[in-house]
Amino acid sequence: MAASVEIHGFFQLRRQHPPLAGCASRRQFAVRASSDSAVEAPVAGSNGAASERTVVRLGLPSKGRMAEETLNLLKNCQLTVRQVNPRQYVADIPQLSNMEVWFQRPKDIVRKLHAGDLDLGIVGLDTFSEYGQETEDLIIVHNELKYGDCRLSIAIPMYGIFENINSLQDLAQMPHWTKERPLRVATGFTYLGPRFMKEKGMKHVSFSTADGALEAAPAMGISDAILDLVSSGTTLRENNLKEIEGGVVLESQAVLVASKKSLIQRSGVLDITHEILERLEAHLRAAAQFMVTAHMRGSNAEEVAEKIHSQPSLTGLQGPTISPVYCKRDGKVSVDYYAIIICVPQKTLYKSVQQLRSIGGSGVLVSPLTYIFEEETPRWRDLLSELGL
Ligand SMILES: Nc1ncnc2c1ncn2[C@@H]1O[C@H](COP(=O)(O)OP(=O)(O)OP(=O)(O)O)[C@@H](O)[C@H]1O
Ligand SMILES: O=P(O)(O)OC[C@H]1O[C@H](OP(=O)(O)OP(=O)(O)O)[C@H](O)[C@@H]1O
Ligand SMILES: [Mg+2]
Numbered sequence: 001m002a003a004s005v006e007i008h009g010f011f012q013l014r015r016q017h018p019p020l021a022g023c024a025s026r027r028q029f030a031v032r033a034s035s036d037s038a039v040e041a042p043v044a045g046s047n048g049a050a051s052e053r054t055v056v057r058l059g060l061p062s063k064g065r066m067a068e069e070t071l072n073l074l075k076n077c078q079l080t081v082r083q084v085n086p087r088q089y090v091a092d093i094p095q096l097s098n099m100e101v102w103f104q105r106p107k108d109i110v111r112k113l114h115a116g117d118l119d120l121g122i123v124g125l126d127t128f129s130e131y132g133q134e135t136e137d138l139i140i141v142h143n144e145l146k147y148g149d150c151r152l153s154i155a156i157p158m159y160g161i162f163e164n165i166n167s168l169q170d171l172a173q174m175p176h177w178t179k180e181r182p183l184r185v186a187t188g189f190t191y192l193g194p195r196f197m198k199e200k201g202m203k204h205v206s207f208s209t210a211d212g213a214l215e216a217a218p219a220m221g222i223s224d225a226i227l228d229l230v231s232s233g234t235t236l237r238e239n240n241l242k243e244i245e246g247g248v249v250l251e252s253q254a255v256l257v258a259s260k261k262s263l264i265q266r267s268g269v270l271d272i273t274h275e276i277l278e279r280l281e282a283h284l285r286a287a288a289q290f291m292v293t294a295h296m297r298g299s300n301a302e303e304v305a306e307k308i309h310s311q312p313s314l315t316g317l318q319g320p321t322i323s324p325v326y327c328k329r330d331g332k333v334s335v336d337y338y339a340i341i342i343c344v345p346q347k348t349l350y351k352s353v354q355q356l357r358s359i360g361g362s363g364v365l366v367s368p369l370t371y372i373f374e375e376e377t378p379r380w381r382d383l384l385s386e387l388g389l
Contacts, residue, residue, distance in 0.1 A: 055100050056268050058276075059112060059121035062089065062103035066254060069147045070122050073254075076287075077279035096275065098268050107131045110257070113138055119262035119269045120276070124148050126229060126252040130189050139263070141273060141383055142256040142280055146287070150231040152189060154247035157218050158240050168200060168246035171225070177204040186210045186223035189249070193227045196249045215239040256280065263387055270389075274380060281377040286369035289343045292352060294361040295325065296338050304338045311355040313348050343369065 060081070061067045071081050074093070081101050083091035091101040102118060109121040110131035122145070132138045156162045156171065165171050177183045182204040187193045190209050197205045208223060215235050217223040229252070230236060230243065256276065262269045298304040301322045308320045325337040340361070344352040353364055 059109035059118040145254040148254040155241040186217035187227035282371035
């Protein structure tokens with residue numbers, strides 16, 4: 001039988017920050033009063049005017065958990081967003097002329113890219129996938145900006161009929177769900193949710209939409225399960241909910257996205273995208289590496305290179321740079337030591353230092369790296385080929 005996946009009536013759940021007096025935690029939704037913090041962004045333009053526009057537009061999250069980290073990332077790429085007044089929706093980046101920054105809600109960034117009112121944007125992959133709905137025109141330019149990590153995941157109560165249910169398969173096989181009484185899932189992801197359930201062959205599922213504080217829905221009897229973003233899992237735990245095996249719909253993090261039409265047709269968009277991409281790649285690559293310098297004894301540079309290459313954690317990005325150290329002894333200049341420079345992943349720093357010592361390295365200096373520029377960024381090549389350029 002075909003899966004019956006339906007979107008049912010609407011309900012709105014609202015919550016407020018910070019918690020009310022007497023609330024154990026801001027993540028427990030059952031004891032909250034209602035409020036709403038949604039800010040409607042102004043309409044940035046219209047489709048009709050889009051073709052006349054000559055300035056390039058980048059959409060950034062106006063509020064919420066991604067706003068600050070997005071500005072920090074750009075700052076670390078030497079792209080400072082200059083906002084005259086924090087309540088203004090438009091700003092600029094002095095290093096990128098002919099570009100405006102528009103602060104918008106993440107979902108509006110995706111919608112406005114689609115409408116042609118923005119050319120580029122930074123949002124979570126979850127928002128892009130939900131509101132972009134696999135639109136042909138929208139494209140991911142950088143797929144891992146290394147923040148905003150979370151997953152879109154199904155969660156069910158830990159108690160009652162779900163006590164021994166631990167996987168999507170268990171959930172599907174429960175005899176409770178029928179055409180008349182489907183599994184009710186509350187979610188803000190009403191495109192990705194039904195699509196996932198259909199793909200998994202889940203029968204008898206219905207969806208209802210909600211806007212925040214989803215975790216309260218099962219306890220209120222409004223839904224059986226929820227589909228929401230999870231990061232640390234604290235909100236789920238504090239509301240007696242659990243994730244299930246096979247229930248992750250999407251792994252998400254911040255991404256740089258663009259409209260293909262803008263990239264191809266609007267003058268200046270491709271050049272600005274190239275520059276932003278280069279800066280992002282150079283910074284993100286560097287952020288994961290340390291530069292290590294050390295001294296090593298040896299009779300020639302090749303011998304030192306052999307020793308370094310014999311160690312798995314010392315190969316660096318392209319192999320070591322080795323320079324002779326000229327020492328003066330008894331009035332004579334000679335080379336007994338070599339200075340070596342390598343880049344090592346931050347994760348394996350200590351292992352690398354141990355390996356350096358084991359082959360006679362001394363005076364090990366470790367410094368952070370700011371940028372690593374490659375000859376050409378692989379993502380730029382991928383972008384051009386996807387655009388057919
Ligand atoms: N718990 C989390 N941990 C890490 N990243 C998260 C988490 N929740 C959301 N995100 C990421 O941050 C993005 C923005 O989330 P945020 O809650 O700020 O906005 P929103 O809920 O989409 O906005 P709005 O409530 O105005 O519609 C999400 O699309 C997701 O990519
Ligand atoms: O697994 P955790 O680390 O506990 O995070 C999960 C929570 O984070 C998100 O909400 P957010 O705090 O962004 O609030 P919102 O619903 O107002 O967007 C998400 O909707 C969950 O409720
Ligand atoms: Mg949120």
